[in-house]
Amino acid sequence: MDITRLVRPAVRRLKAYEAREVPARVKLDANESPYGFALRSPLPATNRYPDPEARELRKRAAREFGVRRENVLVGNGSDELIYYLVTTFGGPVLYPTPTFVMYGAIARALGEETVEMPLSEDFDLDEPATRRAVRERKPRLSFLSTPNNPTGNCFSAGRVLSLIERAPGMVVVDEAYQPFSSERGFLPLLRDYPNLLILRTLSKVGLAALRVGFLVGSAEALEQVNKVRLPFNLSAPSQALAVEALGEKRARRAAVRSIVRERGRLMRELRRVPGVTAYPSEANFILFRVPGAGRVHKGLLKRGVLVRNMEGALPGCLRVTVGAPEENGAFLDALKETLR
Numbered sequence: 432m433d434i435t436r437l438v439r440p441a442v443r444r445l446k447a448y449e450a451r452e453v454p455a456r457v458k459l460d461a462n463e464s465p466y467g468f469a470l471r472s473p474l475p476a477t478n479r480y481p482d483p484e485a486r487e488l489r490k491r492a493a494r495e496f497g498v499r500r501e502n503v504l505v506g507n508g509s510d511e512l513i514y515y516l517v518t519t520f521g522g523p524v525l526y527p528t529p530t531f532v533m534y535g536a537i538a539r540a541l542g543e544e545t546v547e548m549p550l551s552e553d554f555d556l557d558e559p560a561t562r563r564a565v566r567e568r569k570p571r572l573s574f575l576s577t578p579n580n581p582t583g584n585c586f587s588a589g590r591v592l593s594l595i596e597r598a599p600g601m602v603v604v605d606e607a608y609q610p611f612s613s614e615r616g617f618l619p620l621l622r623d624y625p626n627l628l629i630l631r632t633l634s635k636v637g638l639a640a641l642r643v644g645f646l647v648g649s650a651e652a653l654e655q656v657n658k659v660r661l662p663f664n665l666s667a668p669s670q671a672l673a674v675e676a677l678g679e680k681r682a683r684r685a686a687v688r689s690i691v692r693e694r695g696r697l698m699r700e701l702r703r704v705p706g707v708t709a710y711p712s713e714a715n716f717i718l719f720r721v722p723g724a725g726r727v728h729k730g731l732l733k734r735g736v737l738v739r740n741m742e743g744a745l746p747g748c749l750r751v752t753v754g755a756p757e758e759n760g761a762f763l764d765a766l767k768e769t770l771r
């Protein structure tokens with residue numbers, strides 16, 4: 432029996448997301464934090480379902496984001512919330528390229544039309560192209576990752592606002608990397624734009640294992656998204672540990688400060704390596720161009736250092752996550768050796 436014939440055509444055409452685990456001594460490929468947390472919350476009773484509304488966690492998160500509990504929805508990572516957003520609002524789904532691959536992957540999995548807008552030379556939103564895309568394709572949902580993965584820069588706020596003002600549908604600003612950015616982000620603008628939604632995650636600040644993401648926006652919009660949410664989408668341990676981690680503000684800030692400091696050092700050192708072009712970053716990773724990127728990627732791996740090969744989206748480019756000082760040192764040594 433050919434089971435593929437039974438699969439929906441939209442799914443038949445897909446390829447599974449490759450989250451292949453390549454073992455490496457120094458892992459700088461997934462924009463994780465080098466600093467974890469020693470959390471102490473007792474694990475909740477295993478025989479009961481978790482709080483379906485994640486009330487305590489949403490209350491803590493709301494305090495963190497300066498909103499009310501009705502303005503926060505939690506997901507099993509922001510990935511899951513992206514799924515819910517596409518399920519709720521549908522396509523056309525607009526996003527710039529290159530960007531986080533899940534916007535397109537989820538839209539395609541759900542059979543929705545996608546509208547891809549190439550970024551300008553300096554990785555900013557291309558204003559005329561954006562206007563045209565909005566006018567002609569009328570996206571019901573747009574995703575903007577700012578700072579953008581994998582380019583590392585923030586889009587200019589004026590261009591983001593122009594899209595929010597022109598779009599006939601919802602605009603999701605994905606602030607997964609906002610903690611590392613010098614810009615103030617879009618939370619303060621939620622009040623002014625009813626079609627604006629914001630994604631946040633704990634994955635980049637030392638808690639990727641918990642899978643906790645947040646959708647922040649008007650109670651009216653979240654009420655709609657909440658209809659498609661699976662009732663117990665966030666496990667009890669994740670809820671409890673995330674509440675505790677949100678309380679550890681000082682530790683989180685210290686980790687972010689250290690990563691931002693290291694990003695500066697890594698940038699300076701990378702720019703000194705002959706042949707390398709490193710792009711400015713407001714995130715916890717750096718995109719860089721290097722001759723023979725594919726070979727360099729392999730050379731690094733041979734020396735125990737795993738970075739992300741971006742050649743599919745950005746020819747000649749690799750993306751390195753900012754790690755702990757010794758990891759960044761190991762990466763720089765391995766890079767220089769590989770290029771020698």
Ligand code: PMP
Nearest residue numbers: 508509510531576580607632634
């Ligand atoms: N948004 C962006 C821009 C990302 O880069 C990532 C992770 N790579 C995510 C969302 C997903 O994060 P989470 O772990 O919360 O699902």
